[in-house]
Amino acid sequence: MRTRSRFRNPIGKFRVNRTDDCIACGKCVEICPYGVHVERRGQVFVENNYLCVGTECPEPCYKACPVQALSVRRNPVFDTLGDFRWTNELLASTWYMAEFGESPSAGLEYKVGNSGGGFDKLRLIFNGNRSRLEDIPDDDIDVSLELNRRDDNAYRIRIEVPVYGGGMSYGSVSVTTMVSRARAAAALGTLSCTGEGGYPDELKPYDDHMITQVATGLFGVKEETIQRVKIVEFKYAQGAKPGLGGHLLGDKVTPGVARMREAVVGYPLFSPFPFHSVYSVEDHKKHVDWIKAINPKALVSVKVSTPTDVDMVAVGSYYAGAHIIIHLDGSYGGTGAAPDIAKKNIAMPIEYAVPKVHRFLQEEGVRDKMTVIASGGIRTPHDVAKIIALGADGVCTGTADLVALECVRCQNCESGRGCARGIATTDTELSELMNIEWGAQRIINMYLAWRKELIRILRKLGMKSIKELVGRTECLVHLDYM
């Protein structure tokens, strides 16, 4: 369902200018395939600048205009947006997906960013000779993922898309954002995660689609919250600040947050690093046993960052028993506030960690007993396909969800009252900039666009199921090694 921007003027790559020479003939309204121009009460306006695809347009209005009243140029505002990883093109195409539920048809690069390495240098490779399953309907191409790989009495959980929402706590984001993500997850048959900051009652209707996080601060963790969910995630580290703890600045500890976290209003909260009770795999097993005692059928996910020995951490988690989802959070992702030095330098990018872990688990003979989830810099459906081909089973998203909610990546989430756009804030006034219906639908639309792209990719690869893609590195080519 089309879900427009919350803002009056969505930012696009191009701007169309109409001079006073316009005779309101309506030619542009008629030919524009994208709905840029509208006619109202005998007058013609440029209403949807952001939908213009510029020179890629098959029916350019500026050429067809009988009085040359139209011109198209690049929007200078567009060039102030974005960065190497999330380019302005990726931001705009994600906004497009969140509005229309489809990938943009022209004018925007929606597949790769500009980081000059990893995902942005990898390409999917389609063999011209392989059969492409052109005539199979979308519904017969399976993109679902079974999370419990062991044959026992724990919950069987299948998610309908190989993507679920990564942990973002109440405090770092608003309840509206959390509920939007949860509602989208429920609608799509996947999951969302509470993060470490309590489990607001507003999420009760979505309990079957929630993961709750246990992290070092144990903020808001209660027996009752562990029993509400089917998956419990231990957060040992997070990609944004590997080796460092969580930190919620005093400004963001509003009365609501303080109540949820059982803390004091206005005081900063530190989630220490590491779990001082876990210095070995045996200690980790003790953690798993606690969860099992409280919620025997729960699946346990272990969220770890990516040190040099990430493969040992993964296999250690396996031997600690339980129903392991190993969630690798690469160093370039993250949504919360973190020191720039940590984000850039500490721990390895997810593109290196996944193949390393995948290979090691295969050699140990336990790969098919574990579910490997990758996160930390997954921006596009193409990133999803690439990381699965490198050896993951599925992915978690964070930043992409926020971009769907019209995050512009100003990076000021942590300061003052939080996000000026009402996404990553607990300020009551700012939170009201967004409502749940709108937020949920934007995320649903983005995920649906991703799903369509994944199905299109699988079809071109001649695969009927996304499971066939796991670890198939021959489906990838790296531009530096061609």
Added chain:
Amino acid sequence: MPSKYMIHTKPVPNRFEPVSRSGIIAWEEGCLKCAVCVKKRCIYDVYDKRGIDSRHMIESIDNLCMNCYRCVQNCPKELIHKSLNPEFNAMGDSHWSPPIIVRLWKQSQTGKIPVSGAGYPGPFSGPGFDSMWTDMSEIVRPTRDGIHGREYISTAVDIGKTPEHLMFNHSDTLEGEVPSIIDIPLPILLKMPSFGTISSNTIKGWAMGARRLGTFIALPMEKIDSALEDMGGWLMPLVLPKGTSIGNIPKNAKIIEIPWTEEWQGVVEDIKGCFPNIFVSIRIPMAEGMDEKALSLARGGISIIHLEGSLMSRFMDDNTRNLKDGIRSVHMKLVEENIRDGVTLLASGGLAMAEHVAKAIICGADTVFVDFPILIALECRMCRRCTKGLSCPVEIDTASPNWVASRVVNLIGAWHNQLIEVMGAMGIRDARRLRGEVGRAMFFDDMDRAAFESMGQVEEGCELE
């Protein structure tokens, strides 16, 4: 345990309006005069706080703007725009890039480490230090929490020759010579940049900064004037064998430098003749043949070797080779020859970010010099007008010594905390143990090849996407 080393920072205002990446353009023509204008609804109140710096005619609004785009996206007549500031991208060069310069300004102003939300926005990797990552610990290894004060992480390092072992006689007293070392509380020395509109006040400010940090500033002998009379203990003068007279070395100097020369032995003897207890460091340009030079110095009993790279963090004679690889090469040479612990290896050249300190040490340096960042701390834009004899746009030479010292202390304070962050994540509690720990680092060349080398095959008729 020694008392905890803390660098006390406090905000020090800029003297000039910083150059910002993008600017706001707000047209008046066509304005509807809405009852509640979007400008009034700015949550950062930038439209109310704005002002004009009358001397430079620069609007402060562009530095106040936090880029939330709400006014841009809500103005009913679309009269507000943002656009890139060409002056911003024109700053510096490929190594001293605009984002690096801006971040150095900010740290010098606030004394705080740069923190931001929403993940890492930069390139995947890059040349030099950008092609390595540092390690962290989880589950199978403990980390250290140094920042929030629960654990003590020492950044102190020794300069000079540390003995391999101590010898005690039968009555349990130390036998032989007591090792002579200089202990500095952080692995950072300051070094006067090779250009800049630098006045006597600037140098005095840097020396005061070095004193407050407990470290030294390296500078040419001829720059030492009467204003620095009581600062000798914090200076590290560069003594040119020909040209400067040894007698002019400040009396309380603890350490001096001399440039590499084949006749270094004679020079060192001359100096030791006048100053028997002084430490002498020898500067070797990072260039072809440096491994052998370093080895000969180490074997000849020189305990401090300074590897000097270029302004761009490269070799002096080869712009394609990086400081990182030069440090590794000399370090490994000394390790192979079993002489590494007899030498303190100092490294300098284009270290521009806090992470470079940690990475240079991981590559094998004991301590590093920070050169141009102490100029950029004073709002330098790396425009190099001064090298052409033109005036400095931020009038660095007019800054007071106190302001200079506080800005440098803020910058190094922020770097020190970042070093602790990196060490804490690795689980290393002593900077001396960080040296040469390449096993706790990840190098792009190895990692990238291991992950992707096999992915180069493209058959005829294949489509890439």
